[in-house]
Amino acid sequence: MDHEAHLCNKFVNMKSQRVKVEDSFAPALDDETETFEHLLAEPKTEYVTVDGVLCFGKENAEKCLNFDDFSSGFDYGLNTYSGGRHSAHPRGLRSAHPRQGDYELELGVLDGLLDEVEEVEDIHATNGLASPCDDFLLDIGFTGKVSELEFGPCERSHLGNSESRSPGLSGSSNSAVGVSESSTVTIQEFECKNHSCPKASPHKFPGDFRRKKRRQTPVEGSTCPSSIRLQNFDELDYDQKSLVSGLLSNENEKDSIEANKIGAILKKKRLRKTTQRLVEDSSKKKAKDLMGSEKLSALAATEDLRLKAGSQNKLHHTRPRTLSSVPEEDSISDNLTLSEFRIRIARPKKQAIRTEFQPITSESEDEIVTTIFEKHDRRKHQHIKFDSEDEIVTTKMSEKHDRRKHQLVKSESEDETVTRRRSTRHNRRKHQPINSESEDEIVRRKRSKKHDRRKHQRMWDVSEVMALVDGISEHGVGQWTRIKRLRFTSSAYRTPIDLRDKWRNLLRSSCRKKLKKEVEENEENDMHLPQSLIYRVRELAKKHPYPRQRGKKFAPAILPTESKGASSDLIIKYVRRKNRS
DNA sequence: ATTAGGG
DNA sequence: CCCTAAT
Numbered sequence: 001m002d003h004e005a006h007l008c009n010k011f012v013n014m015k016s017q018r019v020k021v022e023d024s025f026a027p028a029l030d031d032e033t034e035t036f037e038h039l040l041a042e043p044k045t046e047y048v049t050v051d052g053v054l055c056f057g058k059e060n061a062e063k064c065l066n067f068d069d070f071s072s073g074f075d076y077g078l079n080t081y082s083g084g085r086h087s088a089h090p091r092g093l094r095s096a097h098p099r100q101g102d103y104e105l106e107l108g109v110l111d112g113l114l115d116e117v118e119e120v121e122d123i124h125a126t127n128g129l130a131s132p133c134d135d136f137l138l139d140i141g142f143t144g145k146v147s148e149l150e151f152g153p154c155e156r157s158h159l160g161n162s163e164s165r166s167p168g169l170s171g172s173s174n175s176a177v178g179v180s181e182s183s184t185v186t187i188q189e190f191e192c193k194n195h196s197c198p199k200a201s202p203h204k205f206p207g208d209f210r211r212k213k214r215r216q217t218p219v220e221g222s223t224c225p226s227s228i229r230l231q232n233f234d235e236l237d238y239d240q241k242s243l244v245s246g247l248l249s250n251e252n253e254k255d256s257i258e259a260n261k262i263g264a265i266l267k268k269k270r271l272r273k274t275t276q277r278l279v280e281d282s283s284k285k286k287a288k289d290l291m292g293s294e295k296l297s298a299l300a301a302t303e304d305l306r307l308k309a310g311s312q313n314k315l316h317h318t319r320p321r322t323l324s325s326v327p328e329e330d331s332i333s334d335n336l337t338l339s340e341f342r343i344r345i346a347r348p349k350k351q352a353i354r355t356e357f358q359p360i361t362s363e364s365e366d367e368i369v370t371t372i373f374e375k376h377d378r379r380k381h382q383h384i385k386f387d388s389e390d391e392i393v394t395t396k397m398s399e400k401h402d403r404r405k406h407q408l409v410k411s412e413s414e415d416e417t418v419t420r421r422r423s424t425r426h427n428r429r430k431h432q433p434i435n436s437e438s439e440d441e442i443v444r445r446k447r448s449k450k451h452d453r454r455k456h457q458r459m460w461d462v463s464e465v466m467a468l469v470d471g472i473s474e475h476g477v478g479q480w481t482r483i484k485r486l487r488f489t490s491s492a493y494r495t496p497i498d499l500r501d502k503w504r505n506l507l508r509s510s511c512r513k514k515l516k517k518e519v520e521e522n523e524e525n526d527m528h529l530p531q532s533l534i535y536r537v538r539e540l541a542k543k544h545p546y547p548r549q550r551g552k553k554f555a556p557a558i559l560p561t562e563s564k565g566a567s568s569d570l571i572i573k574y575v576r577r578k579n580r581s
Numbered sequence: 582a583t584t585a586g587g588g
Numbered sequence: 589c590c591c592t593a594a595t
Contacts, residue, residue, distance in 0.1 A: 478584070478585090480583080481582085496583075497590090500584075500585080501589070
């Protein structure tokens with residue numbers, strides 16, 4: 001296509017320009033470069049050129065080739081981006097499916113943008129994050145446009161079109177992706193991208209990323225009110241001129257600011273570390289977001305632009321939190337602001353989603369009840385016994401008013417423990433009161449609706465236990481995965497770890513039974529387990545005392561019997577420890 | 582990726 | 589059930 005040819009030309013141009021600048025100017029600005037690089041955490045060679053560029057742009061406010069260059073690169077990003085928004089456009093950027101790494105980068109960029117913007121401009125709450133970013137993007141785009149005539153028309157038309165012609169673009173989030181992706185890659189990569197992007201697989205929707213397990217970024221899935229974003233889009237479409245003029249009049253400032261921003265981007269990117277915590281956080285976050293995205297996708301049919309806007313917002317909000325956890329301390333300020341934004345923007349939608357998509361099932365009710373329960377009645381000595389979840393609810397309810405039982409039941413208290421622990425951790429992390437708690441709770445609940453078995457473990461029924469015991473007797477203790485594979489193919493919710501845990505508990509309970517002999521009294525603790533099963537467990541327990549208790553296999557058998565005063569649990573633990581050491 | 586162990 | 593550390 002003509003367009004493509006233009007692109008090629010353009011980038012050839014770009015490259016040569018860059019090289020030129022690099023050679024001629026960078027050395028001259030050596031010390032400057034160095035200082036700048038100091039600001040960046042750990043400069044890498046791949047970025048040196050860029051740094052130089054930035055430096056240059058920053059120092060010499062004049063529009064040097066270099067900077068034009070750079071912005072044109074961004075311009076391209078914008079361009080493709082707008083192309084992506086066109087469902088009709090044959091080679092929208094949407095087709096360029098970024099690899100996971102790209103997402104990282106992209107997010108990094110956004111982070112950088114956010115952070116930087118925050119620092120530099122001190123975002124005003126009302127405008128939300130989006131606006132500064134948009135401005136930034138716009139700026140870039142326009143800078144490029146102004147200096148690079150080739151692209152001007154294209155982009156313009158695209159933008160205009162997207163507004164008037166196809167409001168319901170499918171790849172909303174992709175637009176964001178497109179932008180950041182193209183803007184993130186190093187300049188060298190630009191060239192490749194240019195060629196590869198347009199022809200890449202014709203449809204890569206956010207859904208595709210979603211399917212990826214780990215790294216995916218549920219771009220689409222945000223639940224933000226999009227008014228803000230919309231506004232900005234409008235601006236983007238209609239106020240270009242004013243923006244451009246503003247930019248031009250402000251050349252100096254803008255340039256430096258941009259330089260800063262970009263620097264921040266790079267820095268962030270490099271700063272990223274994958275601590276376990278970090279990874280965990282991010283993944284969790286993603287999971288959370290994922291939920292949102294999935295729900296949202298349902299809505300997508302009806303809401304288009306708004307959703308898109310929301311998603312983009314989310315893109316901005318999602319990541320920073322994760323990222324900023326790298327520097328534990330100084331991140332706090334960042335966190336505050338960012339999460340504040342996040343909350344402000346994201347909460348309403350979440351609530352909406354909840355009401356819309358979360359039918360009140362027994363499970364959710366149950367959870368709610370639990371929460372209430374936990375809040376009002378910390379110490380509970382109830383004993384809860386149930387088979388159906390509904391029963392749980394009723395039981396808990398009634399128990400709230402009437403504490404008749406004083407028996408301590410492990411599962412129940414554990415349950416509570418989990419919740420409490422989690423909530424405390426949550427509070428610890430967030431230092432802002434606001435209503436983040438409730439929000440988070442809601443999210444959590446929503447999440448738990450699906451494949452999250454945090455709350456209310458499924459009770460093991462006899463058949464399951466039998467299967468487990470069979471499996472163990474067949475494959476031995478420790479082959480949890482195998483047992484799971486062979487014996488629990490039907491019940492997907494049992495993980496190998498679950499099996500192991502269950503076995504642990506079985507051992508314990510069987511021991512207890514041994515201890516108390518025929519305590520009977522229906523203790524309810526082993527209610528549904530038939531004697532036969534218990535026997536089997538005991539047999540197995542003799543065979544494999546649990547996790548390969550190397551050495552004294554007799555210990556577990558002996559100690560429990562001879563102990564009288566202490567609780568069997570303690571004993572078992574003790575034994576295990578002893579054996580371990 | 583699985584397992585052990587602690588909560 | 590969750591989480592972490594160790595393999």
